[in-house]
Amino acid sequence: MIPAREALERLREGNIRFASHVRGGDAFLSHTRRPDLGRPQEPFAIILGCSDARVPAEIVFDQGLGDLFVIRVAGNIVAPSQVGSVEFAATRFGTRLVVLLGHSQCGAILATLEELTSPSGNHSRNMRSIVDRVRPSVEGLLATDLRHDIDALVREAVRANIRVATNHLRHGSAILEQMIQEDGLLVVGAEYSLDTGDVDFFDGAPGA
Numbered sequence: 001m002i003p004a005r006e007a008l009e010r011l012r013e014g015n016i017r018f019a020s021h022v023r024g025g026d027a028f029l030s031h032t033r034r035p036d037l038g039r040p041q042e043p044f045a046i047i048l049g050c051s052d053a054r055v056p057a058e059i060v061f062d063q064g065l066g067d068l069f070v071i072r073v074a075g076n077i078v079a080p081s082q083v084g085s086v087e088f089a090a091t092r093f094g095t096r097l098v099v100l101l102g103h104s105q106c107g108a109i110l111a112t113l114e115e116l117t118s119p120s121g122n123h124s125r126n127m128r129s130i131v132d133r134v135r136p137s138v139e140g141l142l143a144t145d146l147r148h149d150i151d152a153l154v155r156e157a158v159r160a161n162i163r164v165a166t167n168h169l170r171h172g173s174a175i176l177e178q179m180i181q182e183d184g185l186l187v188v189g190a191e192y193s194l195d196t197g198d199v200d201f202f203d204g205a206p207g208a
């Protein structure tokens with residue numbers, strides 16, 4: 001089992017390679033290890049990220065087959081099935097690092113802000129369930145001066161959504177809370193920049 005800090009360092013190094021247009025040999029050659037991967041998986045990190053096509057976790061962290069346990073959902077929201085997936089991986093595989101990965105210019109955040117400022121009522125019940133998850137973390141921002149600056153508003157809303165979702169993972173599950181206190185589980189919030197390719201581990205990362 002890889003300790004959380006070491007896992008975080010691996011992700012940091014992988015993202016630095018990705019952002020500087022370098023691919024590590026391990027990730028590049030990981031498909032050759034496929035025949036050995038029939039045994040139980042041992043992902044060194046759990047990533048809960050957005051479904052956005054531009055933010056695939058394995059690529060932005062330069063990792064290969066078998067390295068990451070990834071959950072992706074629009075707006076990187078935390079609903080019961082996401083919490084359950086994190087619990088599953090943490091208890092079953094002993095993975096000690098969880099990263100909640102949001103990103104700049106997130107479409108789900110934009111859609112939520114649009115819905116709050118000019119409700120269309122056009123969303124299906126299913127899509128509404130995503131907007132409703134994002135809404136509590138961003139609607140307070142609309143009462144501030146940020147509402148006059150759409151770019152700054154979206155930037156802050158993305159971060160607020162990441163903070164709330166990260167906190168939900170830390171405190172919305174008795175299993176995860178216990179693992180944080182007793183087993184060295186670390187839950188970190190991070191934002192991927194579409195402009196630079198950098199991941200900023202801004203919430204809860206040691207040494208950040």
Ligand SMILES: [Zn+2]
Pocket residue numbers: 050051052074075076103105106107108
């Ligand atoms: Zn997104």
